[in-house]
Amino acid sequence: MTLLMDVLPEQLGNWANLLTGKPYLWQQGEWIAGQLEAPQAHLVLLAEQLSKSALQQSLQVLDTAGIGVELVSIKNIAQRELVNLRLSSWSPELKAQLQAIATSWDIACVPALPLGTQPGLVLMDMDSTAIQIECIDQIALLAGVGEQVAAVTRAAMEGALPFSESLRRRVKALEGADASIIEQVIANMPLMPGLITLVEGLKAMGWKVALASGGFTPFTGHLHDILQLDAHFANTLEIIEGRFSGEVLGDIVDAEAKARILGELAEHYHIPLSQTVAVGDGANDLVMLAKAGLGVALHAKPVVQEQAPVCINLLSLEAVLGLIQSA
The missing domain is CATH 3.40.50.1000 (HAD superfamily/HAD-like)
Known part of the structure; x- marks a missing residue:
């Protein structure tokens, strides 16, 4: 069975009934029933609504790199659409190229994925x-040292300051503050x-x-x-x-x-x-x-x-x- 990309629906969520649960290989603008012999990676695209354009742009990158592609599944999980592709090879450069074009969808391009059917x-x-x-920033805000502590938090999260040093510095700024602040933060913790x-x-x-x-x-x-x-x-x-x-x-x-x-x-x-x-x-x-x-x-x-x-x-x-x- 062959599926022509040009005539497939614009929303990938509408492809599910057409795929009949079988894997398909991408070859010159069409999907042909079959699978990769030795896949080396996964590419998952995710969005609230995943468009055919997102897949086409990703396939263009993969075609240019000479990567074989197998369409494994299209699913709706937690009201989000995703497509799972197997790839014939993987590299950090390929991942970076696919990430760079993902302007309206998220991606995972990895050598392996955990199996949901197994314990994890x-x-x-x-x-x-x-x-x-950031809870410590909220404690500090209520303690009247918010800006001082938030600046240290930012530096730590960006890697500009060793975490242990940053934590001790932020906690030191809270010295003498009423510990009941903790319960106030918990009550408003989104x-x-x-x-x-x-x-x-x-x-x-x-x-x-x-x-x-x-x-x-x-x-x-x-x-x-x-x-x-x-x-x-x-x-x-x-x-x-x-x-x-x-x-x-x-x-x-x-x-x-x-x-x-x-x-x-x-x-x-x-x-x-x-x-x-x-x-x-x-x-x-x-x-x-x-x-x-x-x-x-x-x-x-x-x-x-x-x-x-x-x-x-x-x-x-x-x-x-x-x-x-x-x-």
Whole structure:
């Protein structure tokens, strides 16, 4: 069976009934029933509504690079459309070219994807990933040192300042502030769009979900409780007589700690690293993103965009569920 690109519907969501569940190979402007002998990578395109133009522009890049393409599936997951393609080869340069043209859709161009049909683990950062704020910035704002602390936060997330140093500096600025501020922040802590969809979808699949945050335990603990997560890790603020002492207790959860936590959780739950997904937005997430089977940067800072395996810029956390279920 052959499908001519020119006569296929403009919205990829309308292709599903035409594909009959079989793989197709891309050859000179048409899709021919068949599959790649030895695929080496995946390319997933995602959007609220995915257009044929997005696929055509991507295919043009792949044709120019001499890459063989197999159309695996077109799906609607969490009310988002996606197409999963297998590729005959992969390179960082190819990924960069495909990312550069993705102006109205998100992409994942990776050597491998985790299998949603097998047990897995998602480990997320919290601030600006699972939630829409940086908790320490909100504490500082209520404590009257907002601009001072926010500037240090920005420098840390962009990689301009070592995370541990930045955290101690920010916490020191809170010395003497009333610790009840924590409850005020929790009461107004906005979840990242797609978070509940992602967690509920993962739990339905039997996956483990955890947080590893450079933030603080009251906030990760709150999310752990309301979302029924499997584990959470964060820093402990010292509180003396109801006020912040300006110190952090114990070891700091920095970039290396997050990566270590990923490995320890995977070992604890008997999950191979290839079946792990890490999600974050800042420079202190990069080691974790690199270690995971799939590393996803969400609305990330420029330094993270340059290095992360996958960057989600237009959609939100529901896209992570789409990637896991795309095969």
